[in-house]
Amino acid sequence: MMRVFLVQTAQGLTPSSGGYKANVNLLRSLSDQGHAVAQICYAFEDEVKEYATRAEAKGIEPNVTDALVPVVDPKGVVHELFVKTFTDEDKIHNVAIARDAFNTAYPRDELSTRMQTLVRLFSAHIAAFKPTHVIFNDPITMKLTAFHPARHMFKRINIIHTAEQLPFGPFVAGVDGHCLSPRVENEMLRELDGIWSVSMAVKEYAWTYGQLETTFLVHPPMTYLDRDGGMPVVRNNVDKDEIGMVNPCPHKGLSILIALAKKFPDMKFVTWRSWGSRTVHLEQLKALPNVKIERTTENTDEIWDRIKVLLAPSLWHEAWGIVVTEAQLRGIPVIASNAGGLPEAKIALPYCIPVNEVTGKRQANGDYVIPEQDITPWEQALETVMTDRDEYQALQALTATTADKWLRGMDPRAHEKWLLSMMDEQ
Template structure:
């Protein structure tokens, strides 16, 4: 049995269903989910999450908890699962407590609905938070449904069951009609940007609450303090994360071809398929790195970050992360990226995807005017005075922005639901 953190009656007990692969996923949205739990835990609330992990991650997290004097209380038990062919597989489910006293439950299959229900019941939450339709359905008729609030986090427009981007990403919005009804029965819906909030209202007349990601999302993950500002003026590489068509792969390729003397480096992520990697491999001035969960590897290396996204970005956490470290970002104005840019140069207009898709499901990507991108990159990479001034401005304004956020905004919102009840 899992040992859960005991809470005073006035505490919240927040249970998160995390659908990313790994305890430290590279996706910005899932990083924000984890940061929410860490913030609430540090504010005195009991928290837990159910997620998918690999064995070495569990050992690493347990060791970190022990170093802080917290017993990880690792337990494990076999769980028989029947596949579609009728064959029984025995999986092992582990539970443990991490360094933030946040209880963890790890598994390797996304179809363990009974397991989800069991651990929600065991934890006795005041709030269940999720961003997937399966959990929304599970909690709709859960045996202790009347004892907790249900909150959905909207990380992408594709999650919503209406509008031009409905079901535009695999695994999002499995049944639009059913999900549209269920969304309107929730206790809270968190939009991570004004862009997503506006989209939900424009296409679905769905009211949501806009909250910027928890402050901890952007703090240094080791020290818990403000990120270390880099001085990368003498670095040579131009970076991009998650190269794929709707993230602006065509713009990256055009820039690499235009400036063969410049060095580019990309980090693969969830959208990068074999075909996209092969396009980049054909360019001699582009390096391709595997997915990294340690973004310091990126910030220690790049002089400039490109974020040429062409889809309706919810926010763009990587943009804000770079700017907090004094690294200039050349981004598009798609979706919520102008919000992530917080008014800093450069934010370049693009022709966004419209929702039209190819036969294979990929978005049809419009041709782009590459001229503004060429001008911005040329200036930042070759004009030292321009770079130095932009570096200082970027670090200063980004730091001021982060310090201006209310670190208890999410806590207050969740507590207000209990007060209304």
């Protein structure tokens, strides 16, 4: 039996990022296969209560514990950092750092002291769990595990969720918090026991720009199943009238969404804001009378029950595009760009439209420079699926059956086999 310890960097137990979903579903899969799993993560107080309640409803004792860890901020003020541990409904052991208290004690601009505290906290809980594998997607954990006293006892695995994580190539350090020291991280990556690329696009990027060999594995099938482990429910949304987009922001194709909303003022658009959606982006959407903005939702059924078509007009080097696969498994047509790994997520289904991707060039504020786009193919595709009932129904049926066959053809134990193979190499 393996003992797998995962370090999460997302804020909260229920963030909307695809990387978080991939991480936690890896643990859920391994737990279901009989392995001991744990994660250290950030959480809100109400999230811990909710997760404990859900565990109890399934007959699992959550065993919630509380600890106060005194920490000193850069100004010498002592704060009490709340750390809770509990077991959730998937039998994952969670070490949950109180998000608000931690961010108050260590603002993001206080990087050095923030890292020192994380290193001490992560190191202690890794030692206590006695893992066979430590999995992460951040440079802090990669460094601390390299010098951990129990280093000889576990394998070290990095998950590459974005090209920006990698310390080379045109997108190096393009996302806040990724790639803090390119030269050092480039050396450390080559000392790991395994690197998981979540798409061929990421794998090829790592090799092209850094001659770094990685292992490509699609997300665990559980990533796409319903919470009860069943196949997603296929929708028949031909009579719906809303066009959806998740995480509207410039590098996710905000300009294309705005252009389409202006071109089709009688069509209804709805967006769900997420990690990339800043106030300035939302203000642009609020100025459009046919666009609605919804809060981030953990329950994605709220999206799938509502929309007729999903837009995924991303302009950056997408690692995969989990939301695209989720929609297609529910029979919802997706009009996506061909950026990065999106063609892989599309699994050869219509529509996958060529775009001018971001090149890595940045504005003065660090944001990517967004190239001009040809909106014509987007207009044609959207008009077809929104106005041609026969075309929509044919595409809906093709989408549902193709995605179902794709998911059923996946190996649910692929990640387990890969991790176990590392132990065989000892």
